[in-house]
Amino acid sequence: MKGKREMPDYYREVYEKWYSWFSYICDPFVKVFCFLFNGGFGGERRWRESIIEWINPQPGEKIIDVCSGTGTLSIMLAKRLGGGEVVGIEISPAQLKIARKKEKPDGLFFIEGDAQDIPLEDCYFDRGVICGALHEMPQEVRGNVLSEAYRIIRPGGKIVIIEHNKPKRKWKAGLFDFLERFNPEYPTYKNMLKCGLINEIERAGFRIVKTNTTSWEYLQIVLAER
């Protein structure tokens, strides 16, 4: 394994302090977000199922959920896969604690660790997903995480990335910007929009296959190939 990467102070602040208490409301928060932006009750399930359609898991495959949070997507993926292996890597012990209390389908494993240094060999996975995490990271960390995802996915393997988006309509862009101002991740969110998600995914070596928006254009979903 390579040496540990640097953690910029701002970023350490976000994931250590913020998630030490936000973890408790993370799942309800996502439910409310999906209720508002994904069509009411059952919004989160529908939204996550649509992400799984993009991932398109095939029986027996190995899939990594990078920055797996409280594990909801990893669990749904492992159930859908029915065999194979799903690995969730997550840096926050508080988030992982919640994930580990949930149901554990066969073939699902969680690793506590930094997605900049994933302790698994090159080309281990067939597919990967990074859902809603890159906007929390400074530019350099985003680059490291995307390069690490590239390293552990096999040639021809696919990755799905879901991230915050800047909608074309001015009123929506203004509304989302206003909402994000309450978030401690606002500076890195703005920086990610400025740098351009697609540019950063391509810079890591991936080829973009397709992209679309979800959740009222609040989010962008990207399918890319190694």
Ligand SMILES: C[S@@+](CC[C@H](N)C(=O)[O-])C[C@H]1O[C@@H](n2cnc3c(N)ncnc32)[C@H](O)[C@@H]1O
């Ligand atoms: C907004 S949550 C999304 C969680 C999950 N992907 C989901 O769909 O619910 C972002 C997660 O990324 C994690 N994270 C941020 N930086 C990380 C890193 N360098 N390595 C691993 N996890 C990280 C945070 O601790 C947090 O749990």
